[in-house]
Structures are given as C-alpha cells and as structure tokens.
Amino acid sequence: SKSICHILQRNAVFRNILSGNYFFYPIAYASKLKGSKGHDLTSVPFTKEPIERNTDEYKPSFYLQSGGTTGKNKIVVLNDRAVNYQGENVAWILGDQYRYCKGSGMLGFLPMFHGFGLAMGVHAPLTNYATSDLMATYNEKEIGKLIKARKLRYLIVVPYLAKRMLKGKTLNDPSVSNLTHAFIGADKTNPTVFTEFDSIMEKNNSKCRLLEGYGLTETVTVVVVNRIFDRKPGSVGKPFPDVKLKVIDENGNTLSTNQNGQICISAPCLALGYLNDKEATDKTFVTDENGIRWVLTGDEGYIDEDGFLFIKGRIKDMFKIAGFNIFPADIEDMTNKIEGVENCAAVYIDNPNHPYVHLFIKSDSKNIDTSELVKRVREILSNELIKYAVPEKITVIDNLPLTNVGKIDKKKLIELD
Numbered sequence: 001s002k003s004i005c006h007i008l009q010r011n012a013v014f015r016n017i018l019s020g021n022y023f024f025y026p027i028a029y030a031s032k033l034k035g036s037k038g039h040d041l042t043s044v045p046f047t048k049e050p051i052e053r054n055t056d057e058y059k060p061s062f063y064l065q066s067g068g069t070t071g072k073n074k075i076v077v078l079n080d081r082a083v084n085y086q087g088e089n090v091a092w093i094l095g096d097q098y099r100y101c102k103g104s105g106m107l108g109f110l111p112m113f114h115g116f117g118l119a120m121g122v123h124a125p126l127t128n129y130a131t132s133d134l135m136a137t138y139n140e141k142e143i144g145k146l147i148k149a150r151k152l153r154y155l156i157v158v159p160y161l162a163k164r165m166l167k168g169k170t171l172n173d174p175s176v177s178n179l180t181h182a183f184i185g186a187d188k189t190n191p192t193v194f195t196e197f198d199s200i201m202e203k204n205n206s207k208c209r210l211l212e213g214y215g216l217t218e219t220v221t222v223v224v225v226n227r228i229f230d231r232k233p234g235s236v237g238k239p240f241p242d243v244k245l246k247v248i249d250e251n252g253n254t255l256s257t258n259q260n261g262q263i264c265i266s267a268p269c270l271a272l273g274y275l276n277d278k279e280a281t282d283k284t285f286v287t288d289e290n291g292i293r294w295v296l297t298g299d300e301g302y303i304d305e306d307g308f309l310f311i312k313g314r315i316k317d318m319f320k321i322a323g324f325n326i327f328p329a330d331i332e333d334m335t336n337k338i339e340g341v342e343n344c345a346a347v348y349i350d351n352p353n354h355p356y357v358h359l360f361i362k363s364d365s366k367n368i369d370t371s372e373l374v375k376r377v378r379e380i381l382s383n384e385l386i387k388y389a390v391p392e393k394i395t396v397i398d399n400l401p402l403t404n405v406g407k408i409d410k411k412k413l414i415e416l417d
Helices: 002-010 012-019 080-088 090-100 115-127 140-150 159-167 174-178 191-203 278-284 328-336 370-384 410-416
Strands: 060-065 075-079 105-108 131-134 154-157 181-184 209-215 222-225 244-248 261-266 285-287 293-303 309-314 319-321 324-326 341-349 356-363 393-396
Touching (some): 060 115, 075 080, 080 090, 080 115, 090 115, 115 131, 115 154, 140 174, 159 181, 159 191, 159 341, 191 209, 244 293, 278 285, 278 293, 309 328, 324 328, 328 341, 328 370, 341 410, 356 410, 370 393
Parallel strands (some): 105 131, 105 154, 154 181, 181 209, 356 393
Antiparallel strands (some): 209 222, 244 261, 261 293, 285 293, 293 309, 341 356
C-alpha cells in the first residue's frame, strides 16, 4: 500500500488532484487494503520527496494501448485534461441520483491499463468522493458480499462478465435493490443480456438498469452513454456535454440523421495522438475548416432524429464477397438471437481462391447438441441473409478467445480456421 501511495503521488493526473482543485482521493472511504495490517492508505506516510505540481493539463501523462482486436496495436498518448473529463461528467450521467454518489461505491472488474477501467472504474468514482472496489479475478461469492456489506450503487462490466453474473446467483438476490446503475461497454453486447439483466433487477425491486455506452481509447473511454432517464434500446446513448458527433461518408461529407457512415468525435478528452507514429496520428486525428479537431473512429453507425447514436460495426471489419459489402456485425446480431447461442463472432477468411465467412459460436449449454445447433443457425441465416453473407463454416467452441481487456480476439479466431 505504501508503494501505491507513492505511485499515486508521482502520476501526473493524481499529482494534479493532490494539489489542484480536487481534495486527495477520499481513500479513507475505502478503508483497509488487504495485507495492510489494519492501516488504510491515509495512515501510510507519504514520500518526503518534493512533488512538482503539473500546471499544464495538456502535457502527456498516460500511455494506453489500443484494443487491437483486428488490427495493429497502437500506443495512445493521453493527458490530464482527457483523463479528468469522464470524472467531471459523473453528475451529468447520474442526473438527480448524483446526490447519492458521495460515500457510495462502485464495483469494477476492468483492468486499470484499459481506459474504461482507469477513467470510469477508478478515477471517476474517486474524484466524486465515492469508492472503487476493484476485483482482479471474478469471484461470485465476493461480489455478493460486497453488494450486501457495502451497499454498492454502481457496477461497470464488459459483456462476458455480465453474462457470468447472469448465470450465477449473485444478482438474483434482494440485496441488488442497493444497485442503481450498471454500465457496460468495451465490446458489442448481445441484446438478450440487457433484457435478462433488467428483468432480474425488476424482480428484486431494484431500479438499476444495464446501460450501454460508447467510446474508444482515443477518447480515453466512454463519451456517449445511455442514462436511466434518457435511453433507447439498441443505441449506445447520447454524447456527453461538449462532445460533438457527426457521421461522414467515404468522401468526408457530413451525412443527415439515420444515414450510415463513419462516426467522428470531437471532445475535450481527445488523445494527443499515437506514440512515435505521426503518420497514424495525422490520418486518425483531423482538424476541419472551423478549427475543430476530430477523431475518425473507424466505426460505422448513424445518429437518429432524437440524437441517439447507433453502432453498426467496425469499417475495417467490413469486407466484400462477389462485390457485396458484408458486415460481420449483421451476422453476429442475427446469430445471437437464435436459441442456444450465448455469443458468437464472424470472421472473414481471405482465401485468394475462395474467400468466405467463418462463424464461431459459444452455446449457452454444455449439454446442447452442437450439430443440431449448427443446422438451426445455418437454416435461419440462409433465410435472412444474402447468400454471400451466410457463413461457409460454423464452428461451436467452448470459449471465444478474449483480449486482455475482455474483447473477442478475432485475430486468434482467424488462426483457428
């Protein structure tokens, strides 16, 4: 715990909090650390080394690795201003419920080397006088204890962890009435996860709902989110204050509402760029004729007439077969609705003589007849998709490979073909 204190003091964002507008993280709320022999962080002596306050909020202070689920990993350079932004908008996210934030707790399963885990799992609650209960490995009994003993109000999860929680007994307990918000992100979520989660909350008299958001490492993390009082099924929500969204076509022209194109984001939390990669930086971060800086997300989607953002999928995931544009997300969305499917991922196999789609499925039961499941999936997809989008291969596997931040690793799936 002593080393943690010193790390907090040396880190640029935390130095800013120690000596800036924020009081030092109220870690006293979190009380004792395991192995600290009864001492909480406030009792650990700080280093006597002089700490120089960072007065330049745009100075680089964090390096985070981008997801890299399908392409080359990049190191994203972030600054104090960017990492502080999500914490500054907690009141906007929670609305009237913000008055209960101080002294409450958030349970997070995300690693701190990921933007979602760092900015929303740790930084946001602590800068708003709440606690952050981090769990390095999934432990259902411990989750139950924390929900009951600490009366946690908030959860942040990635899809595969949400599914594990739904399979267990932790959520199906009256103690979940303590929960008010659950946020999910980092990867595409099966629509059934939302309905199952919300129905369990209703059954146990909890007003908590599973809320999807959207962001990327180039914006630190979420900058668009559904809120309890302002949400729409299938969307990832509306942008934070001071965040601008637009959708452009392949020529850079801004599209109207409900038109699919590349999503672009302008926000106070944009990254400075990529470490030692000016070419990629200049290609991804652009400034328009009005001097507004945008990040080209590489995601396709649209904004509806109410200002909600809908994601179709990664543009680089789109491929062509026989001249037709094929989006893996369309195949996955349809497959995830089929009985017996827990999750799936479609990948493009670029065979020079015969390119095709390979669909990998994780079933929702170990006792399922996999041959019957494959037959059912193929039949339904054949009736609903154009023939070039129907997977040539369908494989049922025990588990879909994941990256270190919980996203489906499609590069590994291609290797399994």
